[in-house]
Amino acid sequence: MSLETESPDTQQLSTQPAVVVKPPSRQPPVAVARRLWRQFTSMRTALLLLALLALAAIPGSLLPQRANSPSRVALYFRKHPDLARFFDRLSLFDTFHAPWFAAIYVLLFASLVGCVIPRLRMHTRAMLRRPPAAPARLGRLPQSATWETALSPADVSDRAREALRRKRFRAYTDVGDGAAAATSTVSAEKGYLRETGNLLFHSALVVLLIGVAIGSLFGYQGQVLLTQGQTFTNAVSSYGSFKPGALINDDSLSHFKLSLDRFEATYQPDGEAKSFDAYVTSTPAGGTPTTRDIRVNHPLTFGSAKVYLIGHGYALHVVVRNARGTPVYDDTVACIPLDLQNYLSQCVVKVADTGARVAAPYTDPRTGTVYTDNADGTPITKPLQYGMLVNFAPTAALDLAHGVISTYPDTKLPRAVIGAFTGDFGYDSGIPQSVYSLDTSKATQITLPADKSVVTPGDGTAVPLTDGFTMQVDGVSQYATLQVKEDPAKLLTLIAAGLIVLGLLGSLRIRRRRLWLRATATREGRTLIEVGGLARTDADDFAREFRGLVRRLADAVPPAVKEEPGAR
Amino acid sequence: MPVNEAFARASDWLLFAAVLLYAIAMLGYAGAFAFGRTARRARAEVAEQELRAEVSVLVGAGAGGPSGPVFGDGSSLTDLDRPAASPDAAPPREGAASKIGVLAVVLTCAGWALHVASVVCRGFAAHRAPWGNMYEFSSMIALIAVSAFLFTVWRYSVRDLGVFVMLPVVVYLGVAGTALYVPAGPLVPALHSYWIVIHVFAATSATGIFLVSAVVNVLFLLRERYERVLVAGGEPGSTRFAKSLPASGSLDTLSYRLAAFAFPIWTFAIIAGAIWAESAWGRYWGWDPKETWSFITWVVFACYLHARATAGWRGRRAAYLALIGFGCFVFDFYGVNIWISGLHSYAGV
Numbered sequence: 044m045s046l047e048t049e050s051p052d053t054q055q056l057s058t059q060p061a062v063v064v065k066p067p068s069r070q071p072p073v074a075v076a077r078r079l080w081r082q083f084t085s086m087r088t089a090l091l092l093l094a095l096l097a098l099a100a101i102p103g104s105l106l107p108q109r110a111n112s113p114s115r116v117a118l119y120f121r122k123h124p125d126l127a128r129f130f131d132r133l134s135l136f137d138t139f140h141a142p143w144f145a146a147i148y149v150l151l152f153a154s155l156v157g158c159v160i161p162r163l164r165m166h167t168r169a170m171l172r173r174p175p176a177a178p179a180r181l182g183r184l185p186q187s188a189t190w191e192t193a194l195s196p197a198d199v200s201d202r203a204r205e206a207l208r209r210k211r212f213r214a215y216t217d218v219g220d221g222a223a224a225a226t227s228t229v230s231a232e233k234g235y236l237r238e239t240g241n242l243l244f245h246s247a248l249v250v251l252l253i254g255v256a257i258g259s260l261f262g263y264q265g266q267v268l269l270t271q272g273q274t275f276t277n278a279v280s281s282y283g284s285f286k287p288g289a290l291i292n293d294d295s296l297s298h299f300k301l302s303l304d305r306f307e308a309t310y311q312p313d314g315e316a317k318s319f320d321a322y323v324t325s326t327p328a329g330g331t332p333t334t335r336d337i338r339v340n341h342p343l344t345f346g347s348a349k350v351y352l353i354g355h356g357y358a359l360h361v362v363v364r365n366a367r368g369t370p371v372y373d374d375t376v377a378c379i380p381l382d383l384q385n386y387l388s389q390c391v392v393k394v395a396d397t398g399a400r401v402a403a404p405y406t407d408p409r410t411g412t413v414y415t416d417n418a419d420g421t422p423i424t425k426p427l428q429y430g431m432l433v434n435f436a437p438t439a440a441l442d443l444a445h446g447v448i449s450t451y452p453d454t455k456l457p458r459a460v461i462g463a464f465t466g467d468f469g470y471d472s473g474i475p476q477s478v479y480s481l482d483t484s485k486a487t488q489i490t491l492p493a494d495k496s497v498v499t500p501g502d503g504t505a506v507p508l509t510d511g512f513t514m515q516v517d518g519v520s521q522y523a524t525l526q527v528k529e530d531p532a533k534l535l536t537l538i539a540a541g542l543i544v545l546g547l548l549g550s551l552r553i554r555r556r557r558l559w560l561r562a563t564a565t566r567e568g569r570t571l572i573e574v575g576g577l578a579r580t581d582a583d584d585f586a587r588e589f590r591g592l593v594r595r596l597a598d599a600v601p602p603a604v605k606e607e608p609g610a611r
Numbered sequence: 612m613p614v615n616e617a618f619a620r621a622s623d624w625l626l627f628a629a630v631l632l633y634a635i636a637m638l639g640y641a642g643a644f645a646f647g648r649t650a651r652r653a654r655a656e657v658a659e660q661e662l663r664a665e666v667s668v669l670v671g672a673g674a675g676g677p678s679g680p681v682f683g684d685g686s687s688l689t690d691l692d693r694p695a696a697s698p699d700a701a702p703p704r705e706g707a708a709s710k711i712g713v714l715a716v717v718l719t720c721a722g723w724a725l726h727v728a729s730v731v732c733r734g735f736a737a738h739r740a741p742w743g744n745m746y747e748f749s750s751m752i753a754l755i756a757v758s759a760f761l762f763t764v765w766r767y768s769v770r771d772l773g774v775f776v777m778l779p780v781v782v783y784l785g786v787a788g789t790a791l792y793v794p795a796g797p798l799v800p801a802l803h804s805y806w807i808v809i810h811v812f813a814a815t816s817a818t819g820i821f822l823v824s825a826v827v828n829v830l831f832l833l834r835e836r837y838e839r840v841l842v843a844g845g846e847p848g849s850t851r852f853a854k855s856l857p858a859s860g861s862l863d864t865l866s867y868r869l870a871a872f873a874f875p876i877w878t879f880a881i882i883a884g885a886i887w888a889e890s891a892w893g894r895y896w897g898w899d900p901k902e903t904w905s906f907i908t909w910v911v912f913a914c915y916l917h918a919r920a921t922a923g924w925r926g927r928r929a930a931y932l933a934l935i936g937f938g939c940f941v942f943d944f945y946g947v948n949i950w951i952s953g954l955h956s957y958a959g960v
Contacts, residue, residue, distance in 0.1 A: 188683065351891075540885070541882075
């Protein structure tokens with residue numbers, strides 16, 4: 044893959060003899076492989092792969108992606124089950140981790156490396172070599188000029204060389220010997236940095252990819268939810284969700300401890316968020332605790348790990364008491380926002396251990412006989428368990444279509460709508476459960492009195508459940524979702540990105556051009572000067588530059604005054 | 612801090628005045644383009660005859676030429692300091708059409724000044740960089756497009772293209788000022804960062820310049836078709852108006868130069884966005900729809916730059932690639948915000 048110099052125009056303009064490749068009559072395998080490799084590293088292949096890469100990225104932006112929004116992927120599966128299964132077989136919900144996507148960019152980078160390495164060699168050689176010798180007829184070049192001077196050819200070439208070097212050309216003189224002593228030439232070239240920039244750009248792209256790869260192998264990303272007062276220790280087991288790199292274990296994590304003291308959110312009157320602050324006490328490994336403020340755009344740094352504030356929400360303090368008034372459950376549950384604008388949230392309360400058991404009659408599936416007692420005469424029982432689905436609205440309002448909704452994200456009129464269930468929720472099934480969902484398929488809803496199904500947190504309302512148990516929402520607090528990310532190759536990636544821009548600037552803004560001057564002694568005892576110029580890329584502005592250069596050269600090598608006045 | 616209403620109103624009125632001036636300038640360019648045609652064609656023919664005569668004189672004169680350097684095209688250093696055969700060269704122009712053209716440029720400059728003032732007032736009204744929502748992006752992109760156009764007029768004498776650049780600018784600002792308009796206001800916390808200045812400025816600058824490049828590309832395609840029809844010996848027919856456009860070669864070069872200027876800026880905008888994302892969202896790249904489309908746009912323009920250097924792809928095919936690239940830009944800036952939900956959704960319609 045390369046820029047510009049492969050184009051047919053510049054090859055025609057080049058004064059070097061064209062290399063004629065004779066096709067061998069019989070192709071040995073090595074030659075076939077070499078030809079295939081040359082085709083693979085050609086610009087045409089690179090173009091094709093680039094276009095493919097752009098096309099391949101499109102589904103990733105139009106379809107929900109598992110990495111970004113798993114819930115929207117699940118929704119898509121519910122809405123279009125057949126189509127979703129088909130898309131899933133093509134890994135379209137994981138586009139950017141799909142094997143075919145990787146195949147395209149790996150091929151692209153292989154093609155790129157295959158092209159950059161030989162060009163790096165060629166360019167180094169060109170930098171060390173003198174510009175090519177002057178072509179025979181300078182007047183044939185796209186830009187040319189002639190004049191006569193009284194100076195000797197050797198003088199002319201010396202002065203011209205100096206003039207060109209002042210214009211930062213690489214210029215060399217070539218004085219003919221013997222019969223050609225009457226001729227002297229200057230070859231000059233400028234703009235080598237163009238190819239340097241071009242190669243820098245393409246090499247930096249490869250380094251960038253390496254940086255990304257190192258980051259995904261040796262880095263990790265984890266999310267943790269902290270309610271006020273909770274403490275978090277950086278270890279794999281402390282995370283709610285953890286995406287480790289392939290080569291990560293507990294020892295590679297930076298050691299630190301964090302506890303959330305307070306979370307504060309402020310809003311505009313129209314509900315737009317104004318600021319979020321998570322006030323934390325942080326303890327680095329072997330350090331002393333300090334209080335810090337984590338805000339959006341202002342992460343906390345522990346060595347190579349950074350802690351970001353990426354989300355927040357409400358948490359309810361729920362207490363369940365038995366018939367004697369003894370608390371059997373007392374916990375703060377984090378609620379998942381259903382509406383990110385006004386924070387109507389859903390909280391799941393799982394009361395697995397109430398200390399009580401209830402009768403559990405057994406129906407024989409074959410005979411339909413109902414057994415209430417065991418063989419020894421004791422009643423069949425199971426543990427009494429509860430599950431609650433609480434909808435929390437920070438500023439509640441009644442909507443005819445949707446019931447209780449929230450109209451503002453701050454707690455202006457906080458209300459909790461309680462749905463309580465009892466039965467079997469699979470708490471003891473041994474299958475791991477999400478703390479944010481409740482399986483009510485084998486449970487029955489408890490009918491609550493109308494005045495107790497919607498409560499104000501902290502007002503002391505005891506919501507009656509079954510068997511004399513009651514539930515109370517004791518208060519509201521806020522939680523913060525923190526993301527911890529460690530990427531050891533971040534600096535390398537950043538440097539590569541900087542070099543990409545630098546290389547691009549060089550390869551797109553700098554033009555490469557050549558200039559030759561030939562001074563020949565004439566029979567009249569003067570010296571005829573011929574100058575020819577060639578821009579190897581973007582030739583349009585070169586005409587203007589060439590005139591400027593000729594003016595400089597004519598200043599250095601003044602024209603001889605004509606004896607006979609011109610016809611003009 | 613509350614919104615400064617006086618500045619907010621001033622910004623709206625200044626933009627309105629700027630659009631008005633742009634619209635009048637557009638009419639001026641259109642007039643100069645339409646009425647300048649006949650005169651220009653006649654002049655071009657005369658110039659060509661003169662050139663031929665000059666060459667024959669030089670050839671006939673033999674040794675008796677001027678005493679300084681003589682160039683390959685027969686000119687000397689004492690001639691106009693501009694190569695006679697340069698396709699960029701604007702023929703000297705006189706007459707009413709030309710005066711209208713100059714007036715149009717003056718009006719564009721005046722509109723540009725008001726436009727700058729409008730953006731600055733918007734910033735003072737909201738106490739922040741005025742690049743926080745789609746209305747503000749659009750105004751900024753149009754401002755950069757006009758700046759890029761004025762620069763090309765100054766550098767490459769392409770005043771004739773004025774009508775084609777100002778038409779999309781005026782329509783664009785009209786849409787921005789009505790459909791996309793939102794009152795000045797503060798930003799959501801995710802945007803509280805100095806990176807908004809760097810990232811959004813780079814992104815809007817690149818887009819504004821790509822806009823002008825795309826306009827020139829469309830003109831190139833029209834002119835190229837016209838030239839092909841002529842070479843084939845056919846009748847220009849529907850492509851006739853392309854007769855007064857600059858040669859396809861110069862249009863191609865101009866659109867390439869603008870794209871080659873904007874591409875590193877766009878690259879920088881993506882990188883600045885990644886650095887910002889690293890500090891705001893905890894990762895520098897996450898294939899958010901906006902990121903994905905920025906990437907697609909980047910790849911398509913990389914394709915275009917490579918195509919221009921590949922045999923069989925330069926010219927028409929490369930121009931189509933550049934237009935596809937610009938289409939991706941439009942989708943990236945508007946489609947993603949309007950139809951796809953992602954982290955950039957707060958950019959506000």
